Amino acid sequence: DGGITQSPKYLFRKEGQNVTLSCEQNLNHDAMYWYRQDPGQGLRLIYYSQIVNDFQKGDIAEGYSVSREKKESFPLTVTSAQKNPTAFYLCASSSGENRYEQYFGPGTRLTVT
Amino acid sequence: AQSVTQLGSHVSVSEGALVLLRCNYSSSVPPYLFWYVQYPNQGLQLLLKYTSAATLVKGINGFEAEFKKSETSFHLTKPSAHMSDAAEYFCALNTNAGKSTFGDGTTLTVKP
Numbered sequence: 576d577g578g579i580t581q582s583p584k585y586l587f588r589k590e591g592q593n594v595t596l597s598c599e600q601n602l603n604h605d606a607m608y609w610y611r612q613d614p615g616q617g618l619r620l621i622y623y624s625q626i627v628n629d630f631q632k633g634d635i636a637e638g639y640s641v642s643r644e645k646k647e648s649f650p651l652t653v654t655s656a657q658k659n660p661t662a663f664y665l666c667a668s669s670s671g672e673n674r675y676e677q678y679f680g681p682g683t684r685l686t687v688t
Numbered sequence: 689a690q691s692v693t694q695l696g697s698h699v700s701v702s703e704g705a706l707v708l709l710r711c712n713y714s715s716s717v718p719p720y721l722f723w724y725v726q727y728p729n730q731g732l733q734l735l736l737k738y739t740s741a742a743t744l745v746k747g748i749n750g751f752e753a754e755f756k757k758s759e760t761s762f763h764l765t766k767p768s769a770h771m772s773d774a775a776e777y778f779c780a781l782n783t784n785a786g787k788s789t790f791g792d793g794t795t796l797t798v799k800p
Contacts, residue, residue, distance in 0.1 A: 585730075615793075
C-alpha cells in the first residue's frame with residue numbers, strides 16, 4: 576500500500592538534545608512538508624521541499640533543520656535551539672499533478688522534558 | 689496574505705442531527721479549499737476538496753461543502769451525525785502549491 580510513514584509514533588527527549596523525526600513516502604510524490612500542531616491551533620508549516628536537494632523555510636523554521644537527499648525521505652531535526660519543541664509533528668506530501676492536495680502521515684508526538 | 693477562519697472551536701450535536709462546521713477564507717486569488725478530519729493522535733485525512741469545478745462538493749462519509757464566493761465561505765455539512773463523526777475538523781486553503789493555510793480546527797462532539 577502506498578502512503579507516508581512517520582517514526583516513531585511517540586518520542587521522548589531531554590532538553591538540550593537534538594532529535595530527528597523520520598518521514599518516508601512511497602507515493603512517488605515530488606513535494607514534502609513538515610507541520611507542527613499544538614493544542615487548539617491549526618497546522619503551522621515548518622519546512623517544505625518541492626524537489627530533491629532543495630527545501631524552503633516555512634512560517635516557523637527557527638530551531639529546526641531538514642534535508643532532502645532522496646525523493647522518498649524528508650527527515651526533520653529538532654535542535655536544542657527550538658525553545659518549545661513539545662508538539663505533534665505531521666509530515667505530508669503532494670504530487671506534481673495534484674500539488675494542491677496534501678497527503679498526511681500519522682504523526683510523531685515529541686515530548687521534551 | 690491568505691487566511692482561514694473556523695467559527696467555533698467546539699461544536700456539539702446530538703446523534704442524527706445536522707452537522708454544520710463553518711469556514712471562512714480570505715484570498716486575493718481564486719482558492720483551492722479543503723476539509724480534513726483528524727482523529728486523536730492521528731494524521732489528517734482528506735474529506736473533500738474544492739478546485740474551481742462544481743461549487744457543491746461531496747466527500748467521504750456523507751459530508752459535503754458548498755463554495756460561496758460572495759460570502760467567502762466553505763462550510764461543511766452532514767445531514768445526520770453519527771457517533772463515529774466525533775473528531776477534529778480542519779479547513780485549509782491553498783493558492784500557491786507548497787503553502788497551505790489551515791484554520792485552527794473545530795472539535796465535533798456527538799452526543800448519544
